[in-house]
Amino acid sequence: MTFTRNRRRWVIPIVILAAVASLVGLLPHFGFTGVSKAPLWTERPAAQSTTALAPDWVRLSKEAKPAVVNISTKRNTDGAAMPDLKGGRPGDRSPEDFFRRFFDEAPRRPVRAVGSGFILSADGYIVTNNHVVDDATAIQVKLADGRELAAKVVGRDPKTDLSLLKVEATALPVIPVGDSNALQVGEPVMAIGNPFGLEQTVTTGIVSATGRVIGSGPYDNFIQTDASINPGNSGGPLINARGEVIGINTAIVSQGGGSVGIGFAVPSSLAKSVITQLAEHGKVERGWLGVSIQPLTKELAQGFKRADATGALVASVVEGSPAEKAGVKSGDVVVEFAGKKVTKSGDLPSLVAETRVGSEVPMVVVREGKEVRLTARIARLEDEKPSRVAGSEGKGQLGLSVQPLTPPVARELGLKVNEGVLVRDVAEGSRAGEAGIRAGDVIVEVDRQPVRTVEDLKTRVDKHAKGAPMLVRVNREGSTMYVAIPAV
Known part of the structure; x- marks a missing residue:
């Protein structure tokens, strides 16, 4: 699929969330408000590196499956089965919007959505993705032994797409949590979840990459795996060869909605700090x-x-x-x-x-x-921080048409009239265009020198040192960025 935004083209498969939805009637809302002060997860002592282990997936899956749950939610929401990312990259939207759009594309109606999760503590704390339970009017958790329990959200963090749930139960099976910082590319991993409603499905693969950025928000740092992850796997565990959770399965890249061997998981090292704050405060302070x-x-x-x-x-x-x-x-x-x-x-x-x-x-x-x-x-960090800053651009032999910054445009961008020049047009194939400068940008600096007028811009361009890239600072839709125009 091709995305277009402001003359730039991005060719990328659809990034979708591993959750699945279908039409049903609504159920009542269930809840629990207690917060445990004891450690929420168990960890195994350091031992042999997982890279030296030949995993016994039969044994490991038997040990882990009892702690993996099926999460079913009821909500009034938009019910499309696939996201439509036309018009921009994933990163062009807010983190919460990115993780919600799986459910937000059709007229609002009652829907039933299913996802996965895993039991973190014996007293009923469960980890899943935020997009699995966001806007839910009721949450039902089905355990591996067949029991179905009402759950309530203790806290959620849209920025990392994590949520902590609580059910009224004791002596529940748990999975230990490992250290994702120790992961190495090529390590074997196992995913367990509820793809397309098929409970307790186990798939295996390797760690394909770490620190992967997919444009979901400011804290992108995903584990990439080729273990098969499909809609419904959201919130389920990604497990290493020692049987430890090292990631929470979250999203996939796909053209048709199913797995093509490119899945993403939130690393456990990030999840630990988020989950701790959710349990203690119901939110994350950053x-x-x-x-x-x-x-x-x-x-x-x-x-x-x-x-x-x-x-x-x-x-x-x-x-x-x-x-x-x-x-x-x-x-x-x-x-x-x-x-x-x-x-x-x-x-x-x-x-x-x-x-x-x-x-x-x-x-x-x-x-x-x-x-x-x-x-x-x-x-x-507050939910919204005001940011007032400026930006820049170029002219003449660069392939730009510019004009003085008029008062209306300056007010809209939060700039002063003498704080830059407005780019009216960019010639196709020009140096400026190839570097990423767009019509509507406001050029505020060239080569670290301020640009207040069209004459300033001409002067800066004329004085630019030959053979070196031109450093241009621009204001684009209220945000500032640098653009490097390659040397001739």
Whole structure:
């Protein structure tokens, strides 16, 4: 399927959630409100590496299946069976919208949806995906022994697509939780779940990749596996050769709705911290730094005089944020945060989110080719943080048609009239167009120098050093990003 958005084309299969829905009548709402203060999961002591194990899937499946559950929900919702992602990439939507659209494409009607989950603790805590239970008016959990229990959501986290449920029961079977950080590509894994309503289905495969980004939100860090995952597997466990849960099956890439050997699971290392907070507070509190970041491509690295493309490029800094107070500037490249290396842009959001609110954290940025050490006091991430920042673009031989930034457009973007020039058109096949500049962008900088007028833009372009990529900062729909226009 082909997605188009603002003249850019993306060719990618459909990314869908592993849950399934069908029409039924509604059931009443059931609930439980207790919260356990005891540890919610068990862990096995460190032993032989899973890469050295020849898994006995028969034994492991017998041990794990009793703790895998079938989750059935009733809801009034939109009931399409497949998501339609035309008009943009998965990442163009909010995380919650991304994980809800499996159910959100037809007229609203009563639906029954099924998914999977696994028992985390003997006293009835169960882990599943948020999209399995989101907007449910009733939740029913069917255990492997045939019992059906009413469940209530203790807490949910749309940003990681995780939810914690609770049923009234004791002495339930559990699966130990392992360390996904120790996973290696090629390790054998097993998925158990309820695909298409077929309970207790077991499939096996390997870890195809780790740290995979699929555009679902700011904390993308999925395990990719070729173990068969289908609609209905959502929330079920991905298990290693030691019989430990190392991932929660969440989504697949597919053209037709079934498995093609590309499935994604939320890593257990991320799930542990989320589940702990959900059990204690019913929600997740995250740290907030106040920067907009983007990947540092090879071309951008050259523009910033970086020898390599490691780190997270700061596209903008929110006014009054911890980052601004710490001295972070747009154009900085974050290479270390809280003593941990930042090798790619996706590393930083998770590191910041996991940081305790109010703590002072050292960070290292590269600015103008030199390392700068800063300290930021982390604030609490609210549901919506206002961000006011600016952007940039190019003209003339670059293949751009630009005009002064008019007051109405400036007001809409939260800019001042003298804070950039508006791109009216981009010539097809031009250097600027190939680099990603679009009509409607507002150019605010060229080569780290401000652009306030059309004449400024002409001057910056004329003075640009030959043989080097041109670094352009643009405001696009209210967000700031850098674009590197390759040298001639």
